[in-house]
Structures are given as structure tokens and as C-alpha cells.
Amino acid sequence: MRPLLLVDDEGAFRSAVADYLTAADFEVRQASTVAEALEQLEGFAFDIVLTDLRLPDGDGTAVLEAARARYPDIIVIVVTGHGSIRAAVDAIRLGAADFVTKPFQLAELELALDRALERSRLQAENTYLRQQLRERYRLDQLVGRSAAMQEVFAVLEIVAPTTSTILILGETGTGKELVARAIHQLSPRAPERFVALNCSAIPEALLEAELFGHVRGAFTGAIANRPGRFEMAHHGTLFLDEIGTMPMPLQAKLLRALQQREIERLGEGRPVKVDVRVVAATNADLSQMVRDGSFREDLFYRLNVIPVQLPPLRERRDDVPLLVRDFLQRLGAQSVPPRSDVTFSQEAMRRLMAYEWPGNIRELENTVERALALSPGRPQIDVSVLPREVRSDKAGDRGATLALPEDGIDLEREMATVERVFIVQALSRTEDNRSRAADLLGVKRTTLVEKIKRLERLGLGLQ
Ligand SMILES: Nc1ncnc2c1ncn2[C@@H]1O[C@H](COP(=O)(O)OP(=O)(O)OP(=O)(O)O)[C@@H](O)[C@H]1O
Numbered sequence: 475m476r477p478l479l480l481v482d483d484e485g486a487f488r489s490a491v492a493d494y495l496t497a498a499d500f501e502v503r504q505a506s507t508v509a510e511a512l513e514q515l516e517g518f519a520f521d522i523v524l525t526d527l528r529l530p531d532g533d534g535t536a537v538l539e540a541a542r543a544r545y546p547d548i549i550v551i552v553v554t555g556h557g558s559i560r561a562a563v564d565a566i567r568l569g570a571a572d573f574v575t576k577p578f579q580l581a582e583l584e585l586a587l588d589r590a591l592e593r594s595r596l597q598a599e600n601t602y603l604r605q606q607l608r609e610r611y612r613l614d615q616l617v618g619r620s621a622a623m624q625e626v627f628a629v630l631e632i633v634a635p636t637t638s639t640i641l642i643l644g645e646t647g648t649g650k651e652l653v654a655r656a657i658h659q660l661s662p663r664a665p666e667r668f669v670a671l672n673c674s675a676i677p678e679a680l681l682e683a684e685l686f687g688h689v690r691g692a693f694t695g696a697i698a699n700r701p702g703r704f705e706m707a708h709h710g711t712l713f714l715d716e717i718g719t720m721p722m723p724l725q726a727k728l729l730r731a732l733q734q735r736e737i738e739r740l741g742e743g744r745p746v747k748v749d750v751r752v753v754a755a756t757n758a759d760l761s762q763m764v765r766d767g768s769f770r771e772d773l774f775y776r777l778n779v780i781p782v783q784l785p786p787l788r789e790r791r792d793d794v795p796l797l798v799r800d801f802l803q804r805l806g807a808q809s810v811p812p813r814s815d816v817t818f819s820q821e822a823m824r825r826l827m828a829y830e831w832p833g834n835i836r837e838l839e840n841t842v843e844r845a846l847a848l849s850p851g852r853p854q855i856d857v858s859v860l861p862r863e864v865r866s867d868k869a870g871d872r873g874a875t876l877a878l879p880e881d882g883i884d885l886e887r888e889m890a891t892v893e894r895v896f897i898v899q900a901l902s903r904t905e906d907n908r909s910r911a912a913d914l915l916g917v918k919r920t921t922l923v924e925k926i927k928r929l930e931r932l933g934l935g936l937q
């Protein structure tokens with residue numbers, strides 16, 4: 475049952491249409507004037523509005539505009555008198571999905587409704603097809619072949635289409651915002667809005683109005699009615715970035731909104747139902763904040779229904795070559811003139827893979843962009859254009875950790891530990907194809923199988 479608001483001043487006409495649409499599985503509410511329609515719109519989130527253009531107290535376009543201003547993705551169909559195509563065209567320009575001219579057959583009206591609904595369904599389907607076509611190492615805009623990222627992809631594919639709240643955790647630059655967008659894209663809400671709010675970027679005093687909206691006069695400077703981000707995200711996804719910085723009093727209001735699925739514009743004193751999927755992100759340790767008393771425990775549990783932890787880049791170095799190739803392709807195509815086939819020299823790539831990347835993927839992306847700009851007209855990018863901290867060879871440091879301790883080592887076990895590191899990477903990169911993993915390691919398949927067995931005997935099994 476899709477909620478529909480029917481606005482017309484002729485009672486008999488209205489109840490005939492309402493009966494017909496109720497039978498066609500719409501949940502119909504009625505209004506006979508602009509004022510009544512506006513009141514209904516304020517209290518309820520309709521999917522569809524069907525309004526006459528000529529109403530006793532004004533013009534139906536006022537209903538259209540109010541509906542679209544409050545719910546940008548609402549479907550509005552206007553009904554016009556015979557011979558007023560002009561008004562219908564104007565209504566379409568203002569965002570109406572379709573129009574029907576009076577007098578009309580009820581079947582004709584149903585057709586217009588089906589068409590409008592079909593259009594929004596097709597948008598959702600397109601997204602679904604795109605998702606089916608994705609490459610194996612790619613999920614929406616995210617790339618990653620490491621076991622850690624493949625696991626993140628698997629979780630996202632399962633939870634994205636649901637309406638569950640998701641909390642994305644990870645250091646700066648690990649891709650939290652990109653993941654939030656991917657969740658939206660992979661959900662049935664994809665044709666609707668993705669609304670982002672960075673809680674740390676807005677002064678505390680304004681954050682509440684920003685989230686929930688306000689009515690005119692609610693506070694000094696509130697010169698007009700304004701919907702908040704919650705209402706803007708109606709039917710879509712609301713991304714609350716840096717949620718750890720949200721002030722405590724507002725945390726309580728957010729919790730209430732999440733639990734009751736309704737919000738109140740500041741100064742309005744009347745709740746409005748909203749259908750919003752919330753995705754939050756933070757690089758703070760929220761459970762520690764709960765212990766410190768700076769984050770509400772109940773809100774934490776409410777948000778943490780499905781946590782998605784993004785690994786830092788230094789823990790998935792095998793993603794570096796893939797990311798670099800992706801950035802080079804994209805940045806190369808944007809260059810004037812476009813540059814294709816640019817690569818990093820082996821030595822440069824070795825340094826990129828060895829570096830710690832405290833700024834994670836963002837820092838890698840900036841490094842690639844800078845290195846490309848500093849190597850004009852050259853097909854290969856060399857170590858010399860890498861930033862000093864990346865260029866500095868950490869191999870020396872690694873040598874230091876290989877110093878033989880006073881009391882000696884178990885050489886066989888130490889060597890096995892090193893073998894294990896490379897075997898795990900080779901298997902992850904080839905998705906457990908032992909023949910191809912053996913090729914990557916330069917050994918025969920049988921040798922690899924032997925080595926895996928030996929690791930198990932040493933208590934260093936791969937599981
Ligand atoms: N898996 C990935 N594949 C490709 N590009 C990525 C990936 N993850 C992140 N990026 C890119 O890295 C940059 C940083 O990502 P994003 O802004 O999502 O990080 P963040 O975790 O939100 O960072 P911060 O905490 O600093 O806000 C963006 O340009 C993004 O496109």
C-alpha cells in the first residue's frame with residue numbers, strides 16, 4: 475500500500491477516485507483545499523500526490539511546490555481542466571511527474587500512476603544491473619583485492635540492501651565516505667537522495683536545526699521554513715560523518731529520531747514521520763568514549779547494529795599496486811593531453827608498498843597525483859619524484875629487525891614464518907588457486923602444497 479494524497483474540491487469526484495485507488499492498493503488520504511493539503515503534507519510522508527490545479531483557496535501548484543520542497547523525490551501528478559495544457563506544462567516544469575486532463579477515465583489515471591511508479595522502479599533496477607556487472611576486485615567505487623577488503627565487500631553486499639543502521643569505523647583516509655556512498659548505491663534507495671552531514675563541520679548551536687529543520691521564527695535568523703537533513707533524506711540515506719563529535723544533548727534527540735522514525739522541526743512542536751536509512755562514520759574509538767562518558771551508550775548500541783571496520787592501508791599492502799593502477803588510469807585520463815600506460819618503476823612501486831601510509835588511501839592518491847604531475851611526458855614514474863618520507867628506504871630498518879638476538883633463534887621456524895607471509899598473500903591474490911599462487915611464488919604446485927603441510931605441522935597453519 476503506497477500512501478497517496480488526493481486533493482480535489484468536488485466531493486463526489488474525490489470519493490469515486492479514492493474508492494478506485496484504494497481498490498488499486500493505494501492508501502488514500504484526502505484534502506479539498508490547498509490549506510488542508512499543506513496540513514496533511516506536514517504531518518505525513520506521502521509517496522504520491524494527486525492534485526487538481528484549480529482549488530477554492532488557491533492554485534494546485536502551491537501544493538506541488540510545497541510537496542516537492544519538503545520531499546524532493548515525491549511523485550506529484552496534476553489534474554487540469556480541459557484545454558489548460560499550458561498549466562500542465564508549467565506544472566511539469568515545477569517538477570510534476572505527469573498530468574491528466576479532466577474529464578478522464580479512471581483507467582487513464584491509473585496508467586499515469588503506473589508510469590510514474592515504473593519510472594522510479596526502473597531507476598532502482600538500473601542500479602541493480604550495474605551492481606551485477608561489477609568486476610571482482612571492485613565494489614562500486616571501491617577497489618581492493620586483499621583478503622581484508624574482500625571481506626568488507628562481502629559484508630557490504632549483504633547488508634547494503636537492508637535498512638539496517640551501519641557504523642563505519644576506520645582511520646582517516648581509509649575510505650569511510652566512499653563506503654557510505656557504496657552502501658547507498660547498492661541499496662534499493664539508490665534512486666533517492668544520499669544526504670551527508672559532517673557533524674564536526676557545523677557549529678554546535680546550528681547542528682540541531684541542520685539535522686531536523688526549523689520553522690520560520692524558531693530562532694533569530696530563522697527567516698523561513700526549512701527542512702533538515704533527515705527530511706531531505708526521506709526514502710534515501712543519511713550519512714552522519716564524524717558522529718563522535720556530536721554533542722550529548724543532540725545525541726539524545728538523534729536516538730529518539732532513530733527509534734521512533736519521526737522528527738520534529740525546531741519550533742514546530744509536531745512530529746513528522748520519516749523513512750531514512752542512517753549510515754554513520756567515525757575515526758574515534760566510540761566504545762572508549764562510552765566508557766569516558768562522552769558518548770551515549772544507548773546511541774552507540776543503536777548505531778553499532780552492523781559495524782564495518784576499514785583496515786588501514788599498511789595492513790593490506792597488497793592493495794597498493796591495484797589502487798595505484800586505478801588512480802593512474804583515472805588521473806591519466808583527466809590529464810591534458812590524456813596519458814595512458816603510465817606506470818611506476820619497479821623500485822618506485824617497491825617504496826610505495828613499503829611505506830606506512832599514515833594518511834592511508836587519501837595520502838596514496840595524493841602521492842600518485844603529485845608524482846604524475848612531476849613526470850610530464852614520461853611513460854615511467856621514478857623514485858626521484860616521490861615525497862621524501864616515501865622515498866626513504868625502510869629496508870635498512872627491516873635489516874635491523876633481522877639482527878640475530880643474543881640468545882639465537884629457531885632458524886627453521888623463522889624462515890617458515892616468512893614463507894607463510896608470502897604464501898598467504900599469494901593465495902589471497904589468486905583467490906586460493908594453488909597453481910597460480912605457486913607461479914607467483916616461483917615454485918612448483920607440489921612444492922607449495924608441501925610447504926603448506928609443513929606450516930601446519932609447525933603450528934603455523936593458514937587458517
Ligand atoms: N577502496 C578504495 N578504492 C579506491 N579509492 C579509495 C578507496 N578508499 C578510499 N579511496 C579514496 O581515498 C580518498 C579518501 O577516502 P574517504 O574520503 O572516503 O576517506 P575517509 O575515511 O572518509 O577519511 P576521513 O576520516 O579523513 O574523512 C578518497 O579520494 C577516496 O576516493
Ligand SMILES: [Mg+2]
Pocket residue numbers: 650651715
Ligand atoms: Mg570522511
